[in-house]
Each structure stands twice: as C-alpha cells, then as structure tokens.
Amino acid sequence: MKLITTLTASIVLLASPAFAQDHQDHQDHQDHGDHGEKHEHETHDHGDGHHEDMTSDEMAATEIEAAEGRTVTVKVNGMVCDFCARSLTKVLKKKDAVEDVAISLEDKTVTILLKEGSAMSDEEIEKAVKNAGYNLAAIERA
C-alpha cells in the first residue's frame, strides 16, 4: 500500500507540530482580525520579554488572566486530554462573543475571554460545552 504510506509520510511532514502551531496562530490572527481586534499572540509583547519563549496557548492564558471583568472560568467534566480540550476551544471560538480561550488540563477549566461589550449567558456556555461533547460542572465569572 505504497499510496497510503506515501500519503502518511506527507501528512506527517505537513502536520509537524511546528507547522500545526503556526497554522493555528495564523488562523487565530485571521479570526481576530475579522472583528477588528488584532490579538497577536506571537508578536504581542507586554514589555517583559517573556512572550518570546511562550507558546501561543500560554500567551492566550496570560492575556486572558490580565483581562479583568471579561473572563468566565468554566469547570468541565471529562476534559482529560489535549484532543478533548481542543474540541472545546474550536467550538467556543466560533461564538461571536468569544475573543479567546485558555485551557488548563490540570485544573479542568476553560477560561473564556469575552469581547468588549459582549456577553454569554450560562445557558449559552453550557450548550457550547455540551456541543463539544463534555459536561459543565461550574461557572465562575470574574
């Protein structure tokens, strides 16, 4: 099955972590650009120089933590692996009110950064979590 083997090798090369991360970052930039708020994880430096060493996921978490009043922390049951959590980020980032999402597998939490002037009800959040295949355990609003 040379065809499949060749295809597999091609996919591996294309989907190497570096490529995958870059692609995700560019997608994120595009998404944010559509709403007129550029949220550049790769280049956005708060002056401490730390961001050069951080992944985009870590940067998202840091920036969400700094955004007081617009964050919602959601405790999720069943979020035990990266693949699971990725589903949640994909589903939540499709929501118009969501600017960014940060995940903590250790704490089993999803932290949602809402756009300025936007809101999401508990019911909307619960529906999104369920649509990603998980169960909401608790919601905490900052």
Place this chain on the structure above:
Amino acid sequence: MSSRLVGALCALGAAAGFSLTISEARPVSYPEAWTVQTFNEAERNALLIHYTTTPKAAYGFRVEDRGYDDHVFYGGQHNRLLKRWNAPDSQANLYLKLGAGVAAGDFNTGDTESKAAGFAQIAADWENRHVFFSAAAGTYAVEGAMMTEQSARIGVAPYAAEFGALHTWVMVQVDHRPDADETLGAEELTVTPLLRFFKGPALMEIGYSSNDEPLFNFTYRF
C-alpha cells in the same frame, strides 16, 4: 468515574475476548471537524477520512489494504458515539462503527474479483490523565466469508502534559484474530508495544509487533 462503570468496561473487554480492534483515536470529533487517519500495521494499511456532523456522529470514506486477505476494501464508514461518561477526572466512551462497500483483489485465489463487504465494531475506552484502557470487538464480512477480531490496549502517561504541550503515552496493544491464516504469515494473537505522541491536532503512534511487523498510525484533525 464510578467503580461500576470501570467494571462494566472491563466486562465488555473481557466479553469481547479482550479485544479491541483498531486504534482509531477519537472516531467522533467535534461538529464540523474533519479527521484524517492512517493505520499501518501487520499487513493492513488503511486510510480513513471522516467528517463529524454532530457530537455523536461522523461519516467518512475508508480504503483498507488487507494484505493477508489479498484484497482492498473501499467503502463508507459511520462512527457513532453511543454513550459518553464525563467524570471530573476521567472520561469513558462507547462507540459503534459500521462500514459497507466493495472488496477488490485476488483473495489468495489468483482470480481478481470484486465482492460486497462490510464491517461492524463496538469499541469502548476509558482514560484519565495517567492511564488509558480500550477494548473493541468487530466483524468483517466479505461475500462468503466472515472474520472476527478483537483487540485491547492499555497505556500509561509518563508525565501529565498541559494543553498545547507534547503528550506521550506508553502503550501495549493485543490483537486477537481467530480467523488468521497462519500459513500466510498471519498470527492469531499479536502483542504490540507502542508509543503514542500527540500535540495540537496531530497524533502519531509508532510500534513493533510480536509478528515482526511495524505499526504506524497517524491522526490529524482540522
């Protein structure tokens, strides 16, 4: 995860002969997601591309070269999440996979022909951030013949990685194929130690079986 659920899953694995066939990680993804998966092991090489329509259903196309059986299967595949148990520190799933299509090849007879073919499989898994267990049992049927197979996996994570980091699992897969034709080099029971790595949307598995066959599986979701 309740002890009753763990017991039920173990019973399912035992009833299936401790089987579990294919290591199709996350056969149902999130709505509107595409998944590309390749499976290369023991003279069996498969490509599966599927699209998830709802949190419980995915539909796709599968092509599988079954070397020992000397034919290639082409057909549609439906994956259904029958039940998911989300607990604070673990998750368990029960899946049904169905496929129907055409098998084309020599079938070890020397005469090329095409036959209707199909398969059905039930699979269960349970995992937390440190331990993984799965089991599956399936039947593959081609006009005039039916084969059953079962497999099971257990895995441990040497470290608990955070979101976005490289996740690593050390696993052992046991495959039981009672209809394997040993005169063709197939073995009824094989054990495959393997390593699973995943980061972001990509998952890769590398192993080597007791039948001296390499294993390479790959999954990419987008």
